[in-house]
Amino acid sequence: MNPFVSNKLSELKMLTVWALLGLLVAACAPLPEGPGDQTVDAGVEAGVDAGAAPGFDASGADGADDDRACPTNLYAAAGQPCDHPGQACNADGTGQLCPGCPDVECTVIMCDGGSWQLYDVGPCDWDAGQHDSCPPGDTPPEALPSEQTVTFVIENDTTETYYAVVFGWFCDGFGVTTAAGVALPLSVGFECICECPNPGAPRGDTFVAIEPGAGWAFTWDARSLRTYTEVIDCNDYGWDSSCQEITQGVRQPVEAGTYRVRVPFELELDEGCWQQSDGTFSCSDGYPFEGGDYNDLPTNPQQVCPGAGLAEVEFELPASGDTEVHISLSGV
Numbered sequence: 001m002n003p004f005v006s007n008k009l010s011e012l013k014m015l016t017v018w019a020l021l022g023l024l025v026a027a028c029a030p031l032p033e034g035p036g037d038q039t040v041d042a043g044v045e046a047g048v049d050a051g052a053a054p055g056f057d058a059s060g061a062d063g064a065d066d067d068r069a070c071p072t073n074l075y076a077a078a079g080q081p082c083d084h085p086g087q088a089c090n091a092d093g094t095g096q097l098c099p100g101c102p103d104v105e106c107t108v109i110m111c112d113g114g115s116w117q118l119y120d121v122g123p124c125d126w127d128a129g130q131h132d133s134c135p136p137g138d139t140p141p142e143a144l145p146s147e148q149t150v151t152f153v154i155e156n157d158t159t160e161t162y163y164a165v166v167f168g169w170f171c172d173g174f175g176v177t178t179a180a181g182v183a184l185p186l187s188v189g190f191e192c193i194c195e196c197p198n199p200g201a202p203r204g205d206t207f208v209a210i211e212p213g214a215g216w217a218f219t220w221d222a223r224s225l226r227t228y229t230e231v232i233d234c235n236d237y238g239w240d241s242s243c244q245e246i247t248q249g250v251r252q253p254v255e256a257g258t259y260r261v262r263v264p265f266e267l268e269l270d271e272g273c274w275q276q277s278d279g280t281f282s283c284s285d286g287y288p289f290e291g292g293d294y295n296d297l298p299t300n301p302q303q304v305c306p307g308a309g310l311a312e313v314e315f316e317l318p319a320s321g322d323t324e325v326h327i328s329l330s331g332v
Contacts, residue, residue: 071109071116073195073239078118082111134243138228143250146221151324152261153217154311156210158329163207163266164216164311166280170298171202171305176220179258179314185225189300191246194234202298204305205284207269210329220261222317225249225301247300256319263327264307 070089071077088110109116152174156162165173170190177183190199210216227249234242273283304310311332315325 077109077116080116081114082116084111085114087111134231134233137231137245140228140230140248141226141250141252144223144252146223146251147253148222148318148320149322150220150222150315150317151217151322152220152263152327153215153324154210154263154327154329155215156212156329159212160267161212162210162311162329163269163281164210165204165206165264165266165305165307166208166218167204167206168302168305169203169205169284170199170302171204172302173204173263173305174218174220175262175304176224177260177262179260181260183303184254184259185227185249185301187302188225188247188249189302190298191300193232193246194237194239194242194244199298202303202305204264204266204307205282207266207273207281207283208279209281221251222254223251224254226252227301249301254317256317258314259317260312260314261325261327262304262310262312264305264310265329265332266308 071080088108109118111117154162154164167173172186175183176186190202208216227247229245230248232244232246234244269281270283273281275281309332311327311329313325313327315323317323
């Protein structure tokens with residue numbers, strides 16, 4: 001090979017190496033603190049796969065201009081229309097594609113071909129930083145088996161048909177309180193993990209008809225929830241980098257003593273309800289509420305389902321052994 005050509009190629013190789021080192025140094029340099037400096041030129045961000053996602057343009061992606069604001073949820077926005085080809089955002093809602101170094105992949109979204117497209121870029125430690133930021137939750141208590149059962153027998157000694165709740169939509173078909181009126185948590189309820197659609201108001205959605213002179217029985221295992229806090233990193237679910245506390249629970253036997261059972265009922269069902277093969281009535285199409293009321297979301301732990309009334313009675317739970325409790329509908 002011509003020595004002159006060989007020397008020139010060597011010089012080009014050295015320039016290429018120095019250029020790459022310069023890009024890595026720039027990518028790992030401390031980032032500016034000011035809110036106005038949160039967008040960067042993705043063309044010089046280390047680790048961007050220029051072949052897979054060419055032409056990143058982070059200008060204006062910090063949301064200062066509403067017309068160029070970043071999507072709040074990258075994964076939900078994927079495939080949706082966009083207006084600024086080349087505009088890119090990462091999961092913290094800014095144009096800062098990789099806010100650090102050195103070695104964890106992260107995902108960005110770019111306006112490409114008229115719609116938002118997801119691309120993996122790296123290396124960066126945006127994800128790792130978020131995982132480390134969430135504090136640990138509580139140590140879960142031990143779930144303990146049931147030691148006794150309570151059978152509740154509802155007796156319809158009236159001339160009307162009553163419809164008792166068998167299952168509810170994010171609510172319990174019966175509740176138990178202490179003698180002091182404190183409700184025992186029986187079921188883990190609704191939790192919105194970071195972001196979710198509104199499930200609607202709690203309601204009874206399966207009922208059993210108790211005809212005059214008839215009865216209906218159900219059992220309780222004499223346990224309640226022992227609740228604890230679990231910490232969720234929303235970044236694990238593709239949302240923002242916030243940490244969320246949710247309530248979890250395990251069941252443990254309750255102590256012997258005086259309690260009160262409460263059973264919700266309806267006097268009539270909506271015309272949209274239908275009878276199932278087991279004789280119960282399904283009212284799962286929005287009866288008696290149509291849901292969507294953001295001021296009336298389900299709770300966690302769950303509460304007793306709403307109804308036209310409550311049948312309730314006080315009872316004694318013995319220290320051991322099963323027991324049976326009768327509930328009359330004549331007094332409700």
